[in-house]
Amino acid sequence: MNIKRNIIFALESRKKAGVSIVENVPIRMRVNFASQRIEFTTGYRIDAAKWDVDKQRVKNGCTNKLKQSAAEINASLLRYYTDIQGIFKKFEVQEILPTTEQIKKAFNTLHKPAEEGKASKDGTETSTKSFYKAFDEFVCDCGQRNDWTHSTYEKFAAVKNHLITFREGLTFEFFDEKGLNDYVTYLRVTKEMRNSTIGKQLAFLKWFLRWSFRQGLHQNNAYDTYKPKLKSTQKKIIFLSWDELTILRNFKIPDNKQALERVRDVFLFQCFTGLRYSDVFNLRRSDIKGEHIEVTTVKTSDSLIIELNNHSKAILDKYKDVAFEDDKVLPVITNQKMNDYLKELAELAGIDEPVRQTYYRGNERIDEVTPKYALLGTHAGRRTFICNALALGIPPQVVMKWTGHSDYKAMKPYIDIADDIKANAMSKFNQL
Known part of the structure; x- marks a missing residue:
């Protein structure tokens, strides 16, 4: 129902x-x-x-x-x-x-005050209330201390929902090795989660159990040694090749779909600057400094200086005389709506290369083939910038200064993609 x-x-x-x-x-x-x-x-x-x-x-x-x-x-x-x-x-x-x-x-x-509730003879009701009350306190404490974004609060709201629907009367003592196994099985079988998603949910739960252990709320540290085998593969990076980017730029948007033009402009600006959606959304006219932009990123608070190229300049010039709320530079809509419009735009432009994604649910390997347009989202703009910049021969350490990546390990998947692009490009000489 x-x-x-x-x-x-x-x-x-x-x-x-x-x-x-x-x-x-x-x-x-x-x-x-x-x-x-x-x-x-x-x-x-x-x-x-x-x-x-x-x-x-x-x-x-x-x-x-x-x-x-x-x-x-x-x-x-x-x-x-x-x-x-x-x-x-x-x-x-x-x-x-x-x-x-x-x-x-x-x-x-x-939401009755704790003293109004009467504990059952075995203390289960009190323990259960303590478990979820502690979870709420954990969210409030860690959220304020780490300055969580709204999306992070949403993630932990989902974690709590999964725990509630998993078992009505949860206690800290429940999560011994068997209890943790039961929860993993529930996420896999009932919720039909991929192994990679289960790993994230388990990490969130462990974070809470670790926090509550330090608070002296329980003495059960089984979570510390619990490490289930969750077979997984590296997540495929979805980006547009230079040819696809050109197709998207040159595509003539139908007269009855003119709202897509602004979405395309914002996405292209990401593709030519490497900015995340949140940073494009927050970009103000005061951030434009002639030949470059200066931003403090929302996600990591990095201070970045990103030089402008002809493509990003052209998009800024297009909207320089248009007044947006809060003195914003570009017509950025909500992330969810922009993701929906991007998929529609890419489908209309014919960006439909089949993309195979492999993941595991338990020991079952699942292969899904999806047209690329259905996988596009705003973050693909940042990935497109990184992949194409590396493929053009720009050194990784330079790209990292633009994107704010401080860990070379995080760049390695992009470098591997750039190497593949270069190898394929070299093979074109064989056709001459």
Whole structure:
């Protein structure tokens, strides 16, 4: 059973003397399902100017009147989102369409103060509550300390969901070698995850168990020696060859698809600068310094100086007189929408070379052949820049200065690809 629902965080709409209140506004959580709506208070307030309507979160770096930080508030909102999703999943497993009262009751039970809950005779209920409460504290603590991005919070929300759906009454003691084996089996068989994905999920769980062990919450360190054999292959790097890049640049976009032009321009700018999506999104006019751009990357906080070439300059010139919000340089849309449009654009342009990807699920080897356009995303722009720069003979250490890579090991897969491109190019002399 699949219960369609929509979970929205928004500021409460309040007016005083006919004027909208924009300071210290309550944040509400609205849940829509089966033509019904439930409103929850989150217990947090924020000024409207500090609220990101699109992301439905407090803007990074902001605080409210109680000095609660964006990281703290957003972590709690994500926790509420995860809890609601977990509640719906339980009803789905039981194939029950819940009433609004059942959802409210289940949510309020989760958020009762710890002292209100009564432990069962064997202490299981207390241990279970302690496990998930500790997970929430772990997310909040590590998130604030490491300045996690929204996507990282989302990853750990998914980890918690997997744990909840795996077993309802989890405790720290459960995760001995057998318990860890059972969890890996669940991810492989029930969730049908690839070995590489299972490895990531296990690493996230170990991180939490290691943190909680250091906090003195349990004495079970079985995770330390647990290393299952998860056969995997190196992930294939998806990029555009110079010929494909030329095809994409020269493709005449249909009149009824003109929105794709701006998407193409942003993607091409990545292909000629090596910038990640997040850095193109944040690029401001003040970052353009004549013949180069200066950026501090969002992901790694590296300060980079990237020289402009004729291709990247042409794209900047195209939009130099267009005013964008927050003085941005380029018309960058959301990552998800841009990924969707990129696939559509590449398909229309005929970039459909079959790409074979190999992965393992348990000991089963699975080969999938997919047209290249279906695998394209914004990060392919950065990869395209690196691969083509190396193929042109630009030294790796120079490319690394542009991309911010500090580890030669991270560049090796790209160098191998560049060597293959050069070898294939040399073979063309045999056709003369």
